[in-house]
Structures are given as structure tokens and as C-alpha cells.
Amino acid sequence: MTDEVAKTVEECAAAAKQAAPSLAAVADSTIDGVLTAMAERLLANRAEVLEANQADVAKAREEGMSSGLLDRLTITDERLSGMAEQLRLLSGTPHPQRSVPVATLDGGLRLVERRRPVGVIGANYEARPNVTVDIASQLIKSRNAGVLRTGSAALGSAQRLLDSVIAPSLTEAGIDGRAVQLVPRPEREAAEALVSFPNLVPLVILRGSGETTRALARTAAAHDVRTLAHADGGAVLYVHPAANPETVRSLVRNSLDRLGVCNRLNLLLIDERAYADAWPVISSELAELGISASMEPHHHPIGYEWALDSEREATVTIAQVSGLDEAVTIANEQTSGLAAGIATEDEAAAEAFIDGYTGTGVFWNATTRLLDGFKLLGVPETGINLDRVPGPRGPVTYTDLCIRQYAVLPDRD
Known part of the structure; x- marks a missing residue:
């Protein structure tokens, strides 16, 4: 990859990491308020979001994109309304308990299981601009900052969604608007860079097509970056x-x-x-x-x-x-x-x-x-994980985007 592309991705990741504490510390009600505001802004900015998407679709059609991919790229008026409804529903879903009692230990101690945000989570996905909102909302609900990278076909739509819907909703709530980043580079090298900074982006969600996504998972493993990969279906x-x-x-x-x-x-x-x-x-x-x-x-x-x-x-x-x-x-x-x-x-x-x-x-x-x-759980997904190992499997949602921490504390009851 070129130094210029890698530097751009690294800058996005560093900005997200700096902004992450402002997202992790806020109250549940503030998080839900952000999601509600995103729904309202999506509808209020309907015309400009659809205009940006229509430009993406027209360009992709001229370049010979298949009908199936064009369908995934397109945000219709009905789909936009559905995206807003999903945001409203997500805002009303319960937050997981941050601290769950597990057991009483000898010596006057107690064991508690705590759920902590990962910090910064990356996401790579192709020509599906609605996924920009799906993943951003899941990250926000789970209090994780994020670095999103989409293919060139959907970049215009994704940028409009970030600028008009996601970032201002965060800022209005007193959260650092840099908490959700969109890589502005269309090159595919940006995806390789995203899975190459373990100290900045330790976990990356991979959604895409077959071998391309599997290759990214292998690159991530070589750089000690964990992935939730959705490479294959059917x-x-x-x-x-x-x-x-x-x-x-x-x-x-x-x-x-x-x-x-x-x-x-x-x-x-x-x-x-x-x-x-x-x-x-x-x-x-x-x-x-x-x-x-x-x-x-x-x-x-x-x-x-x-x-x-x-x-x-x-x-x-x-x-x-x-x-x-x-x-x-x-x-x-x-x-x-x-x-x-x-x-x-x-x-x-x-x-x-x-x-x-x-x-x-x-x-x-x-x-x-x-x-x-x-359709199954009533909330958007970040992807569908097929791994046959312990951990989130099937549709991955905000409840899965955490790390488990055990705390041993004095039993003061």
C-alpha cells in the first residue's frame, strides 16, 4: 500500500481513539438520544442523502455494475424511512448491564463480570451505504468509536450520511464528533491499512465478497488485529x-x-x-x-x-x-x-x-x-459471523461489541 493511503487511515484511527473516551463515559439516555437524533436528521436531510446516493448509483451504472450490486447500492425513499425506523427502535432497546454479580468468594470477596467497550472498532464493507448507518449506530449503542471504510461506489453516499446525520448528532449530545470516522480514500489499499494498526483499531468487522474478505482476515491476523469476518454466504x-x-x-x-x-x-x-x-x-x-x-x-x-x-x-x-x-x-x-x-x-x-x-x-x-x-433480533447488525469458535456467532449486534472483564471486589453487603 502507498504511504499516503496508510497515513490517511492511521490519522482516522488516531482521531477515533482520541474521541473514544467521550463516547464511553456518557449515560445510557445520552446514547439513546444520539440515535433518535440520527433518525430525525436522516429524515430531515432525506433529499440530500438521496441525491448523493443517486449520483453514486448513476456512476456505478455507467461503469457496468451488475443489477444485484446496484440494488445493494441504492437507497430508495422507502429504504431511507426504514433506516430511520431502525434507528428509533435501536434507541429504545435496553442497554446490557455493565456490571453483573457472578459469585461470592472466600475471604469476604465477590466476583463481578464487567462489560467494557473495545475502544475503537473498524469496519470494511462494500457498496451498501445503509451499512454506514447500521454499523455506526451499533458502535454508538455499544459506546465504541469507529473507523468505517467503504468501497468507492458508495463513498459519496456514506460521506453524506456521516456529515449530515452521524457526526452532528454526536456533537449535539456533547460527544466528540470524531468518534465515528469514514476513510475518505477510495483505494482498496485503505482496507489493508485498516487491519494493520492493532494499537489503534484492535478489532475490525469485515463484510464483503468471498476471497477479498478472507484475504483481509489473513492480513489482519498477520498484524495481530482481530476480525469478525462475514466473507461467505449462500x-x-x-x-x-x-x-x-x-x-x-x-x-x-x-x-x-x-x-x-x-x-x-x-x-x-x-x-x-x-x-x-x-x-x-x-x-x-x-x-x-x-x-x-x-x-x-x-x-x-x-x-x-x-x-x-x-x-x-x-x-x-x-x-x-x-x-x-x-x-x-x-x-x-x-x-x-x-x-x-x-x-x-x-x-x-x-x-x-x-x-x-x-x-x-x-x-x-x-x-x-x-x-x-x-428480522431476528429487532436491531440492525454489524454483520453475520460464521466462526466455529466461542464468541459472537450469527448476526452480530451491539450486545456483542464488548470485552469481558472480571473484577474481584470486597463484599460490603
Whole structure:
């Protein structure tokens, strides 16, 4: 990376670190007031936010961005109102206890578990300007300062959101407005720099596309920076012999309402005993939605994530399986482990599928599109963590953005 890019990112990180104490010390009511103010400013500045976004979208369209990515880049009037509503809901959610009694120890002592902010958290994400507000609000709610870096396609929208919505809401509440930084450089090198300053930004949230995000995670590890990485997605649906055809139709339709998202239907596994009845229903629904079916023999890995393929994102992989055990094995071993669902009216089969699948989210007669922080938990998410290690897994929200500290204190009761 160039020295100039690295210096810019380092300056943003240093400013966020200096501002972090002003965010960590304020009362819960002040934090919630900031989020409410952000919602109000988002609506009050609707025209200029949409204008900045329209400029980003027009430029991206001229440069040949795919329809799925354009969808992610676009802030519609309806989506902007939804962003404001999410901010209001987040402002009203309870704050985690900062100090929780654990046990009484020998010698007149007591053990307390304390939750502390990380300090400064970075976030790298691509052409999704709404994520600027999602992540900034989560950081503020958890009292962490932040350094945000987005791709060049969404930079104009993100800058407008920071200048018109986020920073003034912090300043008005008496919090240092530098607590949330946006890297102003469009170069991809800025992402590498963001994961290279462990003393300034010890934790970075990575949201993005496959290998690019995995490479950033490796770079972060080499610099002793921890990450919450959301690199891979693609959801699975297994159609069991006891599936209701109309349920299958509904699941296919509701799982493909948006194509450029991680939790959309990506791989459809049909039990060979159900294929004759299920396939006509599925094929007609796919045709109506304008979705192509990748049929056997596949010339790609069975878990290939179509959302990341700008040329063929309107595709679903179809495969027959011999039974539930094979479906579970494929979902566990040949996909990202994001989400898998079963369509069946057989409760025993559903329980076996749920017990066998080890991924982040498992669904019975429900769309995997529900694997989302707001849809599941009622608050925005910073991303979906797929790590198979202790720690936050699935949709990561403000309650996860902390460090645990044990305090041993005199028992004064």
C-alpha cells in the first residue's frame, strides 16, 4: 500500500481513539438520544442523502455494475424511512448491564463480570451505504468509536450520511464528533491499512465478497488485529418427501426476493423421493421469478455462491440427494455454513435436520432470509459471523461489541 493511503487511515484511527473516551463515559439516555437524533436528521436531510446516493448509483451504472450490486447500492425513499425506523427502535432497546454479580468468594470477596467497550472498532464493507448507518449506530449503542471504510461506489453516499446525520448528532449530545470516522480514500489499499494498526483499531468487522474478505482476515491476523469476518454466504433449502408443495413454492419465492444478499436461496437440495412432485412446482416458480437453474452435472462447486457472480447472480443450484443425511452432509461440508432450511411436515425429520446441521442458522418451513439482525433480533447488525469458535456467532449486534472483564471486589453487603 502507498504511504499516503496508510497515513490517511492511521490519522482516522488516531482521531477515533482520541474521541473514544467521550463516547464511553456518557449515560445510557445520552446514547439513546444520539440515535433518535440520527433518525430525525436522516429524515430531515432525506433529499440530500438521496441525491448523493443517486449520483453514486448513476456512476456505478455507467461503469457496468451488475443489477444485484446496484440494488445493494441504492437507497430508495422507502429504504431511507426504514433506516430511520431502525434507528428509533435501536434507541429504545435496553442497554446490557455493565456490571453483573457472578459469585461470592472466600475471604469476604465477590466476583463481578464487567462489560467494557473495545475502544475503537473498524469496519470494511462494500457498496451498501445503509451499512454506514447500521454499523455506526451499533458502535454508538455499544459506546465504541469507529473507523468505517467503504468501497468507492458508495463513498459519496456514506460521506453524506456521516456529515449530515452521524457526526452532528454526536456533537449535539456533547460527544466528540470524531468518534465515528469514514476513510475518505477510495483505494482498496485503505482496507489493508485498516487491519494493520492493532494499537489503534484492535478489532475490525469485515463484510464483503468471498476471497477479498478472507484475504483481509489473513492480513489482519498477520498484524495481530482481530476480525469478525462475514466473507461467505449462500443459503440451502432441503425439500423432504413430506414437504407441502405450496410451502416449497412460498419458500422459494420468499428466499429469492433479493439476489445480491448472503442469506438468499443458493442451493436447493431435492430428495429423490420427492423430485417428481416437487420439481414442477419449483421450476415454475423459478421461471416466474426469472431465475435460472444450474442442473446436474454441475461444472462448479455445489456450494458456489451466485450472489457474488455479477454475471449469473439470478441462478440457483439444483441437486438431488438420496435422503436427509446426504442433505445435511452437503450443507455442512460443501457450503459456507451460513444457513440451511428444511421443507417438511414431518416433525421427526425436521428435528433430525436441525440437530445435524452445524451452521449459523437453521430453519424449518421458514425462509433463510430471516437470518438478519433486524428480522431476528429487532436491531440492525454489524454483520453475520460464521466462526466455529466461542464468541459472537450469527448476526452480530451491539450486545456483542464488548470485552469481558472480571473484577474481584470486597463484599460490603
